[in-house]
Structures are given as structure tokens and as C-alpha cells.
Amino acid sequence: MDVVSDAVAAVRIGQPSSNRVRASGRWCARFAPYDGAGFHVVLEGTCWLLPDGGDPVSLAAGDAVLLPHGTGHVIADSPADAAALARAVPFELLPDGVRSERAAGGSTAASGSVEMLCGKYRLDRSRAHPLMLELPKVVHLPNRVGSHLELRSAIALLGGELSEQRPGSCMAVPSLLDLLLLYMIRSWMAEGAGGAWSAVLGxxxxxxxxxxxxxxxxxxxxxxxxxxxxxxxxxxxxxxxxxxxxxxxxxxxxxxxxxxxxxxxxxxxxxxxxxxxxxxxxxxxxxxxxxxxxxxxxxxxxxxxxxxxxxxxxxx
CATH class of the missing domain: 1.10.10.60 (Homeodomain-like)
Known part of the structure; x- marks a missing residue:
């Protein structure tokens, strides 16, 4: 094992979860703080991430964002003001006309809507490696031509598995989610934004x-x-x-x-x-x-x- 693999393996527990969802119209959804790590990948459209106590982050198609410390946050169609944030509802309680699971083989996101992969990992923070502890509250990995090719491939594979039922999906999806976590951490380190452990491993x-x-x-x-x-x-x-x-x-x-x-x-x-x-x-x-x-x-x-x-x- 190498340091990064061991650092992830030391904290990863249980099975990760993910859904391919879409939202349209005016919407503002809250994700409560979580004892793990959350992530979002924008497949089509645009939206905003508003982390608790942090600055708004604009997300566009192909962007990936990891919240490695389970920070509470809001995902919305626009950079909502304080009043709108107070009215944010839990994501799973958004009205059906706003949020829907994408049906197998369904159409792509309609104009003005956003389609995303949303998920989370269970983590045991009691034995966390310092490499994991120094990850920032929000890891934003913008989609840029020629960047993070492994991460893009993992996103494409995961999106395909979640869009329709295929033989072996029950094994493929958790494995791809684990791979996605590793690639997001690796991409963050490659961006040069890493802290002490990027210097250590370099x-x-x-x-x-x-x-x-x-x-x-x-x-x-x-x-x-x-x-x-x-x-x-x-x-x-x-x-x-x-x-x-x-x-x-x-x-x-x-x-x-x-x-x-x-x-x-x-x-x-x-x-x-x-x-x-x-x-x-x-x-x-x-x-x-x-x-x-x-x-x-x-x-x-x-x-x-x-x-x-x-x-x-x-x-x-």
C-alpha cells in the first residue's frame, strides 16, 4: 500500500451511496452536516454550492466538489441570500416538480435544469491520517480541458452505471465511488493546492x-x-x-x-x-x-x- 491509499482506507467504512438527480426551476436545498464526506458532480447545467460559514462556489457542467469533513451546505439554482437560505428544505424533501430521480435511460437535463451525481461516504474520523485531516472544507475541481482525465473517466463510468440498470451494477457502483474519492483527493493534490502532505510526498x-x-x-x-x-x-x-x-x-x-x-x-x-x-x-x-x-x-x-x-x- 502507498500513503494515500492507506490514508483513505484507514477512514473509509461501510458502503458509499450516490444518486443521479436533477432539479429545475427555483430551488434551494440543504444538506445537513454529515459524519463523513459528501460530494457533488454536475453532469449538465449549472448551480451554486453554499457551504456553512464559507463563500459561495459556482458549479458548472463537469465540475466536481468534495466536502471531506461533512460540512453542512446548500445547493441552489442561484447564489441565494440569507432569507432564501433560511427557507432551504432538505434535498430529499424538494417537491417532485423540482427534484426527480433520473429514470433508467431517461432524457438529458432540460433547458434551465441541472443534473448531478450526489453522494456521500461514511468515515471513521477517530483514526484519520493527517493527510485526510488537512483537506480543506470544500475541494472544488473545475472542469478544464485536459485536466484530471482519470477523474473525468470515473465520473463518466459512474454516471453510466447510475443511469440504467446493468448486470453487475451492485458491485460496480460502490467500487467506482471508492475510485471517485481517491481521484478527487489525487486531483486536489495535483492542483498544487495541497498542504503539508503534498510537500511530504513530493x-x-x-x-x-x-x-x-x-x-x-x-x-x-x-x-x-x-x-x-x-x-x-x-x-x-x-x-x-x-x-x-x-x-x-x-x-x-x-x-x-x-x-x-x-x-x-x-x-x-x-x-x-x-x-x-x-x-x-x-x-x-x-x-x-x-x-x-x-x-x-x-x-x-x-x-x-x-x-x-x-x-x-x-x-x-
Missing amino acids: DPVAAAALRALHSDPAAPWTNDRLAAEAGVSRPTLARRFTALVGRPPMAYLTWWRLTYAATLLRDTPDSLATIARRVGYGTPYALSHAFSREFGTTPGRYRAGVAAAPEAARRP
């Missing part, structure tokens, strides 16, 4: 060390071995890695091993002994002690808590 020494740690977190890493892997001296590695990442190499390794252990506890039925071996701890006791010190709970209680969370979320 630095040959820090990037080489991180690739090594993420590729094999269970290896018996030392500063000397990691410096040799990065092709520099131990002092050079310590200086550059710490300055860019914000913690020394071995401290980062310890944090990542425990974060990876939390992901395995959440997503697999593996025993604590198996997980300990996969993340570089010699015994389940050693992992449990380190996990409790880092996260304030035992691995067993953490696993029980994440298992109970989806059940609690379904209760009325």
Missing part, C-alpha cells in the same frame, strides 16, 4: 521512507535501515522527515502501526495475535499495551465499540 527522501514503512509496517525497522532505504544518512533522514511529517520516523511508524491495527480490528475478524504480527508487534500483549496507551482503550473494547456503532445508527 520530497524524495520523505516519500521513499514513507513508502517503505507503509509497504511493510511489520518489518523490524530502525533509523539506520530506513535511512539506507531512502538512500541518505541517518541525520539527513531524521532532519527532513521530522521537518516535513511533523514527527520522527520511528514515532510515525509507531503511530501508523497502531492506526493500521485499529483498521484491522474494525474491518477484519482476525485474532489479536494475527493483527499483532501484521503490524510488527511480537505478542498480543505488546500490541494491547501500546494500543491502550495511544488510544485510551483496549483493542477488544475498540472492536466491540465499532461493531456496535452501525447497529446503534440503525435504531429509531
Whole structure:
């Protein structure tokens, strides 16, 4: 695994959801704050995104926008004023004449209407990688000729799967949604708007060390071995890695091993002994002690808590 893939995998939980919808006429719809990430892709027409506490963003056909921290927002036909925002209704409660699911094989958006992909991802923010934490409140990826070709391809494929029922769609759509999230983050980093972690991954020494740690977190890493892997001296590695990442190499390794252990506890039925071996701890006791010190709970209680969370979320 690489750093970006691991950062996304550490927080992604459950199944993402998406709908292909259209709205026309005068409309103003609110999306409540969400414990996850939301996204919108404009397929045809234009609209406005008005994030809570942020500036309005004009969206045109081909634009993609990611709200990685689940920020509440309004989508509207125009940059609504305060009075209009106060009247915004939940998107799913818009009148049928304003909002409709696009029928399989249906016509394209009519003049004056907008057609969008709207969806969201469930995220576990308790173990978020700093790369995910530094994403801005709104990631706007405008449609420009020749830019973000992989993202455009993913959008086209996802739109096609949602426009009509095809064999295998139940597997294709969640996979494409995961790919869409990855491509939106990658596109944001490529835009040069990224923060510290764009610089980290662009630095040959820090990037080489991180690739090594993420590729094999269970290896018996030392500063000397990691410096040799990065092709520099131990002092050079310590200086550059710490300055860019914000913690020394071995401290980062310890944090990542425990974060990876939390992901395995959440997503697999593996025993604590198996997980300990996969993340570089010699015994389940050693992992449990380190996990409790880092996260304030035992691995067993953490696993029980994440298992109970989806059940609690379904209760009325």
C-alpha cells in the first residue's frame, strides 16, 4: 500500500451511496452536516454550492466538489441570500416538480435544469491520517480541458452505471465511488493546492521512507535501515522527515502501526495475535499495551465499540 491509499482506507467504512438527480426551476436545498464526506458532480447545467460559514462556489457542467469533513451546505439554482437560505428544505424533501430521480435511460437535463451525481461516504474520523485531516472544507475541481482525465473517466463510468440498470451494477457502483474519492483527493493534490502532505510526498527522501514503512509496517525497522532505504544518512533522514511529517520516523511508524491495527480490528475478524504480527508487534500483549496507551482503550473494547456503532445508527 502507498500513503494515500492507506490514508483513505484507514477512514473509509461501510458502503458509499450516490444518486443521479436533477432539479429545475427555483430551488434551494440543504444538506445537513454529515459524519463523513459528501460530494457533488454536475453532469449538465449549472448551480451554486453554499457551504456553512464559507463563500459561495459556482458549479458548472463537469465540475466536481468534495466536502471531506461533512460540512453542512446548500445547493441552489442561484447564489441565494440569507432569507432564501433560511427557507432551504432538505434535498430529499424538494417537491417532485423540482427534484426527480433520473429514470433508467431517461432524457438529458432540460433547458434551465441541472443534473448531478450526489453522494456521500461514511468515515471513521477517530483514526484519520493527517493527510485526510488537512483537506480543506470544500475541494472544488473545475472542469478544464485536459485536466484530471482519470477523474473525468470515473465520473463518466459512474454516471453510466447510475443511469440504467446493468448486470453487475451492485458491485460496480460502490467500487467506482471508492475510485471517485481517491481521484478527487489525487486531483486536489495535483492542483498544487495541497498542504503539508503534498510537500511530504513530493520530497524524495520523505516519500521513499514513507513508502517503505507503509509497504511493510511489520518489518523490524530502525533509523539506520530506513535511512539506507531512502538512500541518505541517518541525520539527513531524521532532519527532513521530522521537518516535513511533523514527527520522527520511528514515532510515525509507531503511530501508523497502531492506526493500521485499529483498521484491522474494525474491518477484519482476525485474532489479536494475527493483527499483532501484521503490524510488527511480537505478542498480543505488546500490541494491547501500546494500543491502550495511544488510544485510551483496549483493542477488544475498540472492536466491540465499532461493531456496535452501525447497529446503534440503525435504531429509531
